[in-house]
Amino acid sequence: MASMETAVSISVFIALVVLFIDFFVTPTVLVGVLAIIVLTGFVASAMAGGEKNSYRVGGIAGGVLAVLFFLVNFFTAPQLSFNLYSLNFDPGLIFQGMIYLVLGFIISLAIFMLLGAFGGLIAEELFGPKDSKPGRKPGNNKTI
Secondary structure, three states, X not given: OOOHHHHHHHHHHHHHHHHHHHHHHOOOOOOXXXXXXXXXXXXXXXXXXXXXXXXXXXXXXXXXXXXXXHHHHHHOOOOOOOOHHHOOOOHHHHHHHHHHHHHHHHHHHHHHHHHHHHHHHHHHHHHOOOOOOOOOOOOOOOOO
């Protein structure tokens, strides 16, 4: 089993390769970003199977992928349908844009982490340790 950092970095690299193949090599067979994020969480959690909370490793992998997506889209110029030079300097418009930028980042981070954790939960259910008897463990009989 790999460490958490190695599992996250390898799964994010695999996700970037799958995204590259999906976008450039086979553009007619679109897999979808959401399925790739779940796959990233699944791979990260399956690689870090020795950890007790491996679904969290999938959530971390999804969060790393969200930050990478945000940075790429932040520095990519948009294609606008209007003339940007006709807009005047408006501090309210700038403040509103910053609010939308921060809220969009927080919401996308939450969605990516939830999808990665879902993939990690699937991996934990498939590859996790099998308990013979659910419920209390014999050494844990203390009352509160």
